[in-house]
Amino acid sequence: MGRMVDRGNRKAGVRYEVTEDTEAKSYPLIDSKTEKVMQKGSIVYSVSDSINAYLCVKDNLEANDEQCIWLPVGILKPIY
Numbered sequence: 001m002g003r004m005v006d007r008g009n010r011k012a013g014v015r016y017e018v019t020e021d022t023e024a025k026s027y028p029l030i031d032s033k034t035e036k037v038m039q040k041g042s043i044v045y046s047v048s049d050s051i052n053a054y055l056c057v058k059d060n061l062e063a064n065d066e067q068c069i070w071l072p073v074g075i076l077k078p079i080y
Contacts, residue, residue, distance in 0.1 A: 011046065016057065016076040018042040024069035028054035035069050043079070044071065 018041065023034040028051040038044070044057035047068045054070040 012048060014046045015079040016044050016046065016055075017079055018044060018071065019075045019077050022071060022075050024071055025054065026070070028052045028056070028070045032070075038069075038071060044076070 018038050020040050022038050024036050024038050025032045026035050027033075038059070042059060044059050045061060047056040047058055047065050049056075050073050051070075053073050055073050055076060056068040057071055057076075058065070058068050
């Protein structure tokens with residue numbers, strides 16, 4: 001039996017503020033490896049759709065899309 005994947009459509013390049021300290025994951029799964037801790041107030045940029053309530057983001061506009069990290073959608077506030 002495969003894992004259920006929940007996808008949400010999000011625009012790439014949207015700027016978000018991290019609203020609480022959180023662990024950035026290497027994959028969009030709760031039990032995946034933590035890449036780094038993101039501090040409240042950090043600014044990130046969306047790369048693609050959300051999967052399993054995680055959004056693929058990068059914290060540097062110069063980074064390529066393969067260098068993305070996954071953050072919980074619920075703690076991201078869009079900046080317009």
